[in-house]
Amino acid sequence: MTKISCDISNIDIGLPEYWTYKGEGAMNIVLSYNGPQNDKLDGLVLRVKKLSNGGSNLEKEIELYNFVSKVMSPLLGDKYVFPGIMINVTSDFLEKLDYLIFNHRPTKRSVIRLDTNLTTAFLIVDLTRLDNTPTQIQRLHNKNNNNNNNNNNKFSKVICIEIKPKWAFLPKSHKYMNKELLDMKLNKCRYCMHQELKLKEGSINEISSYCPLDLFSGDFERQKQSIVNMIHHPQNNLKVYCDGVLSFTGSLGGGMERNKSTNSNLLSSLLINSNIVEGGYDNIYNNSNKDQQEENGEKNIHLLSSIISSILQRETILENIKNAQLYDEMDIEGIYYLYSKLNGGEVNSNSSGDYEELNKLTDEEAKEKIDRFMISCTAKDCSIMISFNVDIPISNNNNNNINIDTIKDHFNFINTIDIDDNDDTIIIGNSNKTTIHYKIGVVDLDTKKMNAIPKYYKLDQDIVRLYKSNVNNIKLCK
Ligand SMILES: O=P(O)(O)O[C@@H]1[C@@H](OP(=O)(O)O)[C@H](OP(=O)(O)O)[C@H](O)[C@H](OP(=O)(O)O)[C@H]1OP(=O)(O)O
Ligand SMILES: Nc1ncnc2c1ncn2[C@@H]1O[C@H](COP(=O)(O)OP(=O)(O)OP(=O)(O)O)[C@@H](O)[C@H]1O
Structure with a gap:
């Protein structure tokens, strides 16, 4: 291109x-x-x-x-x-x-x-x-x-899932990091800890079970479950467009406040209306039985998550985003120290760190580290848009049991970016399988401002401190 x-x-x-x-x-x-x-x-x-x-x-x-x-x-x-x-x-x-x-x-x-x-x-x-x-x-x-x-x-009835995955990694330990918070920071991911602060501040009313480390794990099952979790708690991490119209988003993204099963049911009905999932009798009309309706909703959500995971498994986008995020090599604690030093400000006074490693850097090297850190900030806040459709609506009979092998047996994936406009043969796909055409794009790649570094530092310390003081039974992120 x-x-x-x-x-x-x-x-x-x-x-x-x-x-x-x-x-x-x-x-x-x-x-x-x-x-x-x-x-x-x-x-x-x-x-x-x-x-x-x-x-x-x-x-x-x-x-x-x-x-x-x-x-x-x-x-x-x-x-x-x-x-x-x-x-x-x-x-x-x-x-x-x-x-x-x-x-x-x-x-x-x-x-x-x-x-x-x-x-x-x-x-x-x-x-x-x-x-x-x-x-x-x-x-x-x-x-x-x-x-x-x-x-x-040719490509009608398109569903587009927009995911804001957030931070893919746990930081590495450095001598200059605040020892009081280090253990927490090395074991619990930024997104999961930030949930507690958001809850306290009232911007969310429930902790999400989504963990970015699952999405970025490369493991199909963990990835799939992380998307299911995101559907249950969309917050500002998930938007869904149906034929180009924004049809589902969480409360932080401007949508309604809903509970887990209402989220599943709403998204499930969008999948049926978009001809992604077969709208059989049970799937549409059996509304009198609430349990059945919820079961069908969950099955459809698992199907959607399996499709998205399979697409992600075929592509390198998550790996590429994670690699760009890893330009954060010194953690905000090191970056804030370098930024303050370069700008003649007060350096981290409340930290118990040893700054020898940072003091060895020349101004030029320090600037380079900060520039790389700013790139990582963009990669930590970008969103992935995945659009797809299916040639024949999928039956939802066994959708809870979909694994990587059943996906390979039943679906044929084609990235539309690989199709030549005049080549009609390739889009027909393999007739024994359901063909899924898709496209992936990353949005919100704006530069982040360097003068936000002091704010980033304060937020980082607030997040970890609150998490440490609030949470007794820590489930580690890995
Ligand atoms: O700092 P974070 O991780 O809370 O990210 C901010 C996002 O909050 P989130 O945690 O995703 O709800 C925040 O998202 P919302 O506007 O709250 O949906 C922005 O994307 C913000 O970017 P900017 O500073 O306005 O360019 C983001 O700030 P940056 O850190 O990317 O500057
Ligand atoms: N190329 C595109 N095609 C379709 N929809 C898009 C495209 N780019 C952006 N959007 C939609 O518009 C929304 C807002 O766009 P964008 O992220 O560029 O705005 P922003 O103001 O930079 O966002 P933020 O507040 O996250 O910084 C996106 O979340 C996405 O849903």
Whole structure:
């Protein structure tokens, strides 16, 4: 795949009315193209910036684009990172868009409006769809190519699971680390400990059973169970899009507060409606029997988790994210010390550490360590979007017993990024098996700010201290 330079394109993106609100994070709003058929825009999303404290400008946007395409893409793999193209937009377009989408936005988010003074935006492949294949991406990157390409609808009824996996590893021990908290930090993962603080602060009302170390373990069963756990407690770690529409998310992601079985049942019915799972009599109509309904819901959740785990097993995305996260070599305790020293601030006074190892580093080496740490911060907070569909709805008879062997026997997986647009034979797949087409992309690869290091240090110490003081029976993460 050819990577594009940071030229700013003047592509005509039509009227604001052609763009439908899709979702947003703290910094950006994402919209999908829903205007008249247009080979240049079909299958793409527009990512526009919201107003932010520090304010945005063109220089920052170019820096961000270069970070995604030149730093994160080589690390995570250009197969998984789609930086898109930077385009010019008018303030007028943004003002109208801001007005049109206002009522579609979650109330708590809509107080922050679009930054209508920043007249650039990004056009990116819509990762919730499967019908924007390499040819289409290439066409987007090749401004002079006017070839007509009939945008096909071969891949309908697409489910997209967006996972924010968080921290994949336990830190290594260093002499400068706070001895009082060291044992805890080396044995319990950051995500699981952070749950206690979130509970105390009221941002969640139940501790999640999801542990990132299971997802990153490489073991099919652990991975599968970690996705089931995430479905039970989606928080802000899981979103599900059905045919491009956000249909399931946790309370932290802007969704409703639900219990475990309601989460399973809701997602299960989305799988049936999306033709992923067969909607047999028991699966749809046997609602009078609550136990049966719950059992079916759980079976469907296990099926979904098995499919996602199998896709992840075929790809290197989790490994690549973990390797980028491991750029955190000194732990925030070491990084905070180096940052404070470089910036003439007070160094860690409440820690019992030995700083000899850090004091040996030159300023240049210290800066390099901090730069690498900042890359790891991006990798710790990114999300993976996995879109897939099936050619024939799957029967849910034995779905609780799915293992890696039954998956191999019954399913045929094809990454759509490997398909040539004109090659119809390959997409038919093996007729004895259910064919699953999928696509993977990583989003939210923004740079993290170095001046957040003191905040990161404080959060780290607060998380571990609270966990140590609160929890008696520690179940270790491994
Ligand atoms: O520090 P963490 O681990 O809590 O991560 C923050 C996320 O919280 P989480 O724990 O995933 O609920 C947090 O997620 P929410 O906005 O709370 O959904 C942000 O992603 C935040 O990034 P930024 O600082 O706004 O660029 C994230 O902050 P960074 O640490 O990535 O800067
Ligand atoms: N290329 C894409 N295709 C489809 N949906 C996307 C794409 N990029 C982002 N999204 C959706 O839009 C949401 C917000 O996008 P993004 O993560 O870029 O915003 P953000 O403001 O940077 O997020 P955060 O608050 O996590 O920093 C994502 O969580 C995802 O659901």
